Amino acid sequence: MYLKNAWYVAAWSNELDQELMTRTILEKPVLLYRKENGDPVAMGNLCPHRFAPLHMGKRIGDTVQCGYHGMVFGESGKCVLNPHHGGVISPAMKVHSYPVIERNSLIWVWTGDEDAADPALIPDFSCYSADGFETIGGVMDVQANYELITDNLLDLTHADFLHEGTLSSDAITISKLETIEAGGTVWANRWCPDGIAPPVWGQLMQSQMGFDLSQKIDHWLYMRWDAPAHLLLDVGISPLGKPREDGVWVYTGHHLTPVSPTRTLYFWSIVRNHGLNDPEVDAFWKGSIEFAFNGQDKPMIEAQQAAIGNTDVNDLRPVAIPADVAGGRARRALARQIANEVKGIKPESGASPLDELLKKSAGSYAPVLPVV
Numbered sequence: 001m002y003l004k005n006a007w008y009v010a011a012w013s014n015e016l017d018q019e020l021m022t023r024t025i026l027e028k029p030v031l032l033y034r035k036e037n038g039d040p041v042a043m044g045n046l047c048p049h050r051f052a053p054l055h056m057g058k059r060i061g062d063t064v065q066c067g068y069h070g071m072v073f074g075e076s077g078k079c080v081l082n083p084h085h086g087g088v089i090s091p092a093m094k095v096h097s098y099p100v101i102e103r104n105s106l107i108w109v110w111t112g113d114e115d116a117a118d119p120a121l122i123p124d125f126s127c128y129s130a131d132g133f134e135t136i137g138g139v140m141d142v143q144a145n146y147e148l149i150t151d152n153l154l155d156l157t158h159a160d161f162l163h164e165g166t167l168s169s170d171a172i173t174i175s176k177l178e179t180i181e182a183g184g185t186v187w188a189n190r191w192c193p194d195g196i197a198p199p200v201w202g203q204l205m206q207s208q209m210g211f212d213l214s215q216k217i218d219h220w221l222y223m224r225w226d227a228p229a230h231l232l233l234d235v236g237i238s239p240l241g242k243p244r245e246d247g248v249w250v251y252t253g254h255h256l257t258p259v260s261p262t263r264t265l266y267f268w269s270i271v272r273n274h275g276l277n278d279p280e281v282d283a284f285w286k287g288s289i290e291f292a293f294n295g296q297d298k299p300m301i302e303a304q305q306a307a308i309g310n311t312d313v314n315d316l317r318p319v320a321i322p323a324d325v326a327g328g329r330a331r332r333a334l335a336r337q338i339a340n341e342v343k344g345i346k347p348e349s350g351a352s353p354l355d356e357l358l359k360k361s362a363g364s365y366a367p368v369l370p371v372v
């Protein structure tokens with residue numbers, strides 16, 4: 001099931017240049033490139049003549065020439081030159097043109113009705129360029145349904161088991177889960193005060209701040225979800241009772257773009273307040289992502305997908321535990337939005353008043369949301 005009236009991430013800004021590239025979004029191949037002035041273009045990638053992939057053609061100015069029999073398409077997707085039969089251009093000689101926006105170092109593509117493409121529906125990821133923070137990002141190809149990855153991110157109790165020895169902390173497992181839903185947004189928050197540092201976090205605190213690992217810490221993990229699958233985790237550790245600025249503070253972004261029912265492009269980011277302009281800290285975080293996401297989460301989620309085949313996980317009547325609450329809410333919120341779309345109801349805005357509340361809380365370490 002896909003939400004069509006939605007913005008999906010097609011690429012990181014730095015992946016896109018004037019070369020033609022393609023990404024598959026909601027089972028449709030999309031052609032991506034930058035115009036000579038740098039603006040991004042997104043259009044269908046299959047030539048309407050014999051369905052040759054247009055990314056195998058070439059750029060002519062801001063237009064694209066099919067590499068097979070030479071039809072040329074403009075950025076609006078319409079054929080602007082037909083080298084055959086006296087150059088007659090029929091209305092059918094066009095490909096779909098996707099609304100596209102570049103924001104927060106990402107290329108966002110709208111897959112639904114053009115009239116409904118409202119840029120205000122892009123969730124807030126302005127932290128990617130916040131003062132005092134630095135962002136790195138990448139993309140993974142996961143052979144699994146995007147909602148299985150959403151489930152993984154909204155239930156971080158898996159850290160103590162799947163990420164044993166790196167992100168593990170039994171404090172996460174026993175912490176109280178705060179879930180809250182406002183507008184189209186779901187929050188899944190865990191506050192783990194007065195504990196010991198999980199291994200990866202402790203290593204960072206020690207190397208970046210000379211922190212004594214025998215000291216107690218506070219650990220926070222606040223995950224935000226917006227449809228269809230854009231998640232932002234505000235996470236870190238600080239010395240016991242100290243504000244977040246005094247600790248190792250990170251946002252991790254997760255943008256899940258469905259390729260097919262069993263394949264997802266997973267755009268990730270790490271936004272950090274420490275080791276700015278330090279390639280060693282870049283390498284540390286890239287290595288941690290490689291180890292934890294690529295080496296642990298991905299194989300488990302892919303194995304889960306292989307085990308359930310094409311069946312929806314909820315049709316198998318899974319056993320539920322309290323940690324599943326936030327993931328269940330996100331799944332229901334998405335299903336509601338998909339059902340509304342079928343009925344022609346306008347998309348829900350992801351802009352939540354909680355964003356403001358959380359911005360205000362950024363200098364404090366205490367949880368700000370009520371327990372639901």
Ligand code: FES
Binds near residue numbers: 049067068069
């Ligand atoms: S397939 Fe593109 S012009 Fe023939």
Ligand SMILES: [Fe+2]
Binds near residue numbers: 159297
């Ligand atoms: Fe994980």
